[in-house]
Amino acid sequence: MQTYNIALIGFGGVNRALAELIQERFSEPTEALGFGLRIVAITDLQLGTWQNDDGIDPAVALAVERGGNFAAFPGGSADVDNERVIKESSADIVVEATFTNPTTGEPAASHVRWALEAGKHVSTTNKGPVALFGPEFRQLADDHGVRFEYEGSVLSGTPSLKLVTQSLRGLNITGFEGILNGTSNFVLGQMAAGLSMADAVREAQELGYAEADPTADLGGSDVALKVQILANDVLGGSLTPADVSVQGIQDLDAAAVSEAVAAGGAIKLIGAATRNADGSIDASVRPVALAGDHALASIQGATNAIAFHTDLLGTVTISGPGAGRIETAYALLADIIAIDDARRLAGGTS
Amino acid sequence: MQTYNIALIGFGGVNRALAELIQERFSEPTEALGFGLRIVAITDLQLGTWQNDDGIDPAVALAVERGGNFAAFPGGSADVDNERVIKESSADIVVEATFTNPTTGEPAASHVRWALEAGKHVSTTNKGPVALFGPEFRQLADDHGVRFEYEGSVLSGTPSLKLVTQSLRGLNITGFEGILNGTSNFVLGQMAAGLSMADAVREAQELGYAEADPTADLGGSDVALKVQILANDVLGGSLTPADVSVQGIQDLDAAAVSEAVAAGGAIKLIGAATRNADGSIDASVRPVALAGDHALASIQGATNAIAFHTDLLGTVTISGPGAGRIETAYALLADIIAIDDARRLAGGTS
Structure with a gap:
C-alpha cells in the first residue's frame, strides 16, 4: 500500500495535531485509509526547518521545546526555508497551515503556488489563498496533475465542501x-x-x-x-x-x-x-x-x-x-484522503 | 463513458421517480456523474414484465395507465417474472424497490440474493433484506465482485451510511x-x-x-x-x-x-x-x-x-x-454513484 511523503509548512496547533495523529495511528498504512503518512519536512517561523527524506519521527519533532529549534537534527536548521522545502523535498503532499494575512493571502499563497508548480498536491487550512487565488490554483493543480484541497478553510473538519x-x-x-x-x-x-x-x-x-x-x-x-x-x-x-x-x-x-x-x-x-x-x-x-x-x-x-x-x-x-486544532487537523486528513481517491481513480494503484 | 444497464424491480413511486430522473437528466453520460443509465427491464406486480436489452424508453413505461400492463411491448408480458429478469437480463445493476414484509424480508430478499448470485450489483430501498440478511448479502457481493448498496433504507436520500x-x-x-x-x-x-x-x-x-x-x-x-x-x-x-x-x-x-x-x-x-x-x-x-x-x-x-x-x-x-419518492430515488442514484466509484477504483475505467 501507498505511503505518502508530506511536508508540514507551519508547525502550530493544527499541524502539530496532524503530526500527533500520524504518530498515533496513521504512520503505517491502515485498512481504513489504505495508505500511510510519512513526514519528510517541517518548517516553522519559530523552529526553523527540518528536512529528512527518510522520514521525521513526529514524536521527536513534537518534543522540541519552546525557544528551541530544529538545528540539532540531521537535515535541520534554525533558518526558515519554506521555498526550498516546498520545491525540493521529496514530499508528495504539502500541508500548508501557516498564519496568513487574509488581505494578501501571504505567505500561504506563495507556499501553495510553489507546491503546485513543483507538481505537489496541496492541502491548506488557510482561507486567504482559496478566496483570493482559487481559480488560478485550481488551474495550476490541473496543469500539473495534482490536487488543491482546502476542506479546513470552511468548517474545520466538519465536511462541507466534501459533503x-x-x-x-x-x-x-x-x-x-x-x-x-x-x-x-x-x-x-x-x-x-x-x-x-x-x-x-x-x-x-x-x-x-x-x-x-x-x-x-x-x-x-x-x-x-x-x-x-x-x-x-x-x-x-x-x-x-x-x-x-x-x-x-x-x-x-x-x-x-x-x-x-x-x-x-x-x-x-x-x-x-x-x-x-x-x-x-x-x-x-x-x-x-x-x-x-x-x-x-x-x-x-x-x-x-x-x-x-x-x-x-x-x-x-x-x-x-467549526474550529479546534484536532478538528482542523482532521480536515487535512480528509484532504489527503481525497488526494488518494483521485490518485487511485487515475489508475495509480500501488 | 460508461452507460449502466439497470433493471427496476417494482415500479411504484420510488422506481417511477428514478425512471423520471433518468429520462430528464441521466440517460446520457453527464460530466457530473461520468456515466449514463439505460433501463433494460422493469417488473411490477400490477404491470407485469418488460425486458428489452436495447433499452426501454422511460417515458413509454411511465405512460402505461393504471389497469394496463406491459404485454403490448416487444419483450413485454402481463406476467411478473422477477426471477428470470434478475438472473437473465443484461442489467449491470438491479434496483430493488418492491413492497416488502419486514419480518421475512420477502420478496425483496430473494430479489437481492438472485441478483448478487448472478453477479449483478444491487441497490435497494428496503430495510428488510439489509436488517435480516446483511452479512450474507455483503459476503455474496464480495464473492461475486459486485456491490450491495442500501442508502435509501435509512434516511431516504439524505446521506447517512454514505456520509x-x-x-x-x-x-x-x-x-x-x-x-x-x-x-x-x-x-x-x-x-x-x-x-x-x-x-x-x-x-x-x-x-x-x-x-x-x-x-x-x-x-x-x-x-x-x-x-x-x-x-x-x-x-x-x-x-x-x-x-x-x-x-x-x-x-x-x-x-x-x-x-x-x-x-x-x-x-x-x-x-x-x-x-x-x-x-x-x-x-x-x-x-x-x-x-x-x-x-x-x-x-x-x-x-x-x-x-x-x-x-x-x-x-x-x-x-x-427521511422519506418521499424523489428523495428516495436519489438514494438509489447515490448507490449507483458508489457502484461506479467502486468500479473505477477497481481499474475498470471505460
Whole structure:
C-alpha cells in the first residue's frame, strides 16, 4: 500500500495535531485509509526547518521545546526555508497551515503556488489563498496533475465542501445558508441569554473562542471569505471577496436579540448565497432573525452549520465543530484522503 | 463513458421517480456523474414484465395507465417474472424497490440474493433484506465482485451510511442518536403544540405522512430496523433485529410531552446505539426528553436527523428528508454513484 511523503509548512496547533495523529495511528498504512503518512519536512517561523527524506519521527519533532529549534537534527536548521522545502523535498503532499494575512493571502499563497508548480498536491487550512487565488490554483493543480484541497478553510473538519463533492453528487445545489463563525454564534447565544455584547465578547475571549481583536469574527469578514469559497465551489461561482455584501453583528442592538428570543426564534449571523435563474449569484453575510423552526435557529455556542438547498432533497443540513486544532487537523486528513481517491481513480494503484 | 444497464424491480413511486430522473437528466453520460443509465427491464406486480436489452424508453413505461400492463411491448408480458429478469437480463445493476414484509424480508430478499448470485450489483430501498440478511448479502457481493448498496433504507436520500463511508473516513464513530421516523416526529411535534395523540395521528394520515395502520411508525419497529442497519454499518456491529430494545410512543402521556416543552426541550423518539469499551453495542429505540440545546431537539415535522459521535470531530449531525419518492430515488442514484466509484477504483475505467 501507498505511503505518502508530506511536508508540514507551519508547525502550530493544527499541524502539530496532524503530526500527533500520524504518530498515533496513521504512520503505517491502515485498512481504513489504505495508505500511510510519512513526514519528510517541517518548517516553522519559530523552529526553523527540518528536512529528512527518510522520514521525521513526529514524536521527536513534537518534543522540541519552546525557544528551541530544529538545528540539532540531521537535515535541520534554525533558518526558515519554506521555498526550498516546498520545491525540493521529496514530499508528495504539502500541508500548508501557516498564519496568513487574509488581505494578501501571504505567505500561504506563495507556499501553495510553489507546491503546485513543483507538481505537489496541496492541502491548506488557510482561507486567504482559496478566496483570493482559487481559480488560478485550481488551474495550476490541473496543469500539473495534482490536487488543491482546502476542506479546513470552511468548517474545520466538519465536511462541507466534501459533503457536496462526495455525498451529494448528482444534486443541483441552488443555494446555502450557514452559521460559519463560532465566535459570533457564541456571542449571540450569550446575548440571547441576557448578556451585553461587551460581556459576551469578554467571555468568548476568556474561553479562547475569540481573539484579542474580535473584529474579523464579529464584523463578518471571516464569514465572508467562507461564503465566497463555498459559493465558488458549491454553486459554481467566480466571486471575488468584494462580491460578498457584509454586515456584521458589531453594532447589533441587544433589544433586537431579546425580541427574536421572545418570538421563539434567534438572531444568527448568516452567511448565504443563492444562484439566480440567470446564473448570477447573490452572496451575503448579515444578522438574520430566524424563526424557531428554522434549521439553523438552534445551532448553539461554537457549533457551525450549513443548510444546503438542493433540487431533489430539499434542504440538507450538516452541523459540527467549526474550529479546534484536532478538528482542523482532521480536515487535512480528509484532504489527503481525497488526494488518494483521485490518485487511485487515475489508475495509480500501488 | 460508461452507460449502466439497470433493471427496476417494482415500479411504484420510488422506481417511477428514478425512471423520471433518468429520462430528464441521466440517460446520457453527464460530466457530473461520468456515466449514463439505460433501463433494460422493469417488473411490477400490477404491470407485469418488460425486458428489452436495447433499452426501454422511460417515458413509454411511465405512460402505461393504471389497469394496463406491459404485454403490448416487444419483450413485454402481463406476467411478473422477477426471477428470470434478475438472473437473465443484461442489467449491470438491479434496483430493488418492491413492497416488502419486514419480518421475512420477502420478496425483496430473494430479489437481492438472485441478483448478487448472478453477479449483478444491487441497490435497494428496503430495510428488510439489509436488517435480516446483511452479512450474507455483503459476503455474496464480495464473492461475486459486485456491490450491495442500501442508502435509501435509512434516511431516504439524505446521506447517512454514505456520509460515514465517504465524508467521515478516518474517524472512529463511537455511537449515534437519530430521529429516524418522520411520522412519529410529526406526531410528537403536533402533541407538543397541544394536540392529542389521536388527533395528531389523524392529521399525519390526512397529510400522507402516516399509513392507515401507523403501528410500525409509532411503535418503533421501523426505527429499530434503521438503528440495526446503522449500528452494523457504522459501528461494525453484528446485531440482529432482536438485539435492539424497542419502546415506541404509542403509550406516551400527553402530560410528559407538555412537561418537556415547558422545560424548553422536547420529547423525541430516539434511535441510538453506542459501542462499549468491550466492543459490545447497546442499541435502543425509545422516547427521550431532550434539553432544548440538544442537536436533535429542534428537528421539526417529517425531517429526520442523525448525530454521529466521533473521536476527532465530536458530534457531527446531518438532517434532511427521511422519506418521499424523489428523495428516495436519489438514494438509489447515490448507490449507483458508489457502484461506479467502486468500479473505477477497481481499474475498470471505460
